[in-house]
Amino acid sequence: ILHNYANRRNFDTVLSYIYPYHFWHSRNTVNWVKRVANKPGIARGYMRYKDNMERINADMPEWFRHNTRITGILGFDEDNPLMVNLEALVSPAYQITKVPFQDPLKRDTMFARFMDDAGRLSSTHTMYSILYGLGRYLKGDKEEGAAWMSRLIPQTKLTTALTSIAAKKGWIDQKWERGIELDPIIGLQGAIEAGNPEGYFTALDPYEQKRINMGYQALVQNGEYTDEEVVDAIMSEDPQHPITVQAHGIAQSQKNMGDLLSFIGGPGFQIRSKDEREIMDMNEEFANMYQFKDTLDKDQKAQLYQIMREKYPTYFNSVMLTRKSRDERDEAFVYNIMA
Secondary structure, eight states, X not given: OOOOTTOOOHXXXXXXXXXXXXXXXXXXXXXXXXXXXXXHHHHHHHHHHHHHHHHHTTTSOGGGTTSEEEOSSTTOBTTBOEEEOHHHHHOTTHHHHOOOOOOGGGOSSHHHHHHHHHTTTSOOOHHHHHHHHHHHHHTTOHHHHHHHHOOSOTTHHHHHHHHHHHHHHTSSOGGGGGOOOOXXXXXXXXXXXXXXXXXXXXXXXXXXHHHHHHHHHHHHHTTSSOHHHHHHHHHHTOTTOXXXXXXXXXXXXXXXXXXXXXXXXXXXEEEOOHHHHHHHHHHHHHHHHHTTGGGOOHHHHHHHHHHHHHHSTXXXXXXXXXXXXXXXXXXXXXXXXXO
């Protein structure tokens, strides 16, 4: 695990322009190859563990199949399990052996695919992701840009969770039940899109943007609002719309415990509800098909939307209508009316 950092070579200098922490990963990979060569039983036992986890979690997305599912304690049930990645918590070799999360939004161009694939080996410099994401965002590819810029300070999730809990308990103004966002990149995007400074503190990162749809759906299922009222709130693009504020608060409260556990125990602790997994599967499937949008005529696009709507009736419409790109959002709205 420990390495001699004075033993650097010229290729380490070259790699350092892409990977800030490449030395540990590259030397660790060599050491693990030696260990496996000397003790093949390590690899055999490890593969058995992987196979068993994949069989137990066959219904999960690929990057969650090696997590341990915990239910029956602290309010976690089968539909809302606590997912614990034991490897991420205890194994130094996890960076080498992990199944990477592949976001279709981050693979739209050749350079994006190169950077995404490069990130599987080790963490690339944050500034590269920010600059590329900013470029895509300014060109109008807001979803892809937001996905690349993502969150500059991961610890700000804790602040959002704590302020959300405080508002729910009545310790601070209840309007902050959705949490107070302090991350500079997420906040600036929110302020720009809202057109006012308050948008900074109520912004959503690209992955929370999808989660808010569970809040919208909960309001419809509870009978508080109709589908039409929710669609009007979404299309208003107003983060201060009463329905959006409620939906945001519901979505945030569902992830507060997961954010707290991740801060205390590390990224190996996550809560993934059945609905959230469905949205993740739906987004991946739609992105894989939509990448060929330029080759589809209007009828074929309408058919694509109809297929997805029938397969994912609960969330498809609301997820499509909350996309950052105005053109894609308007397109989804038109096909929603046609349906």
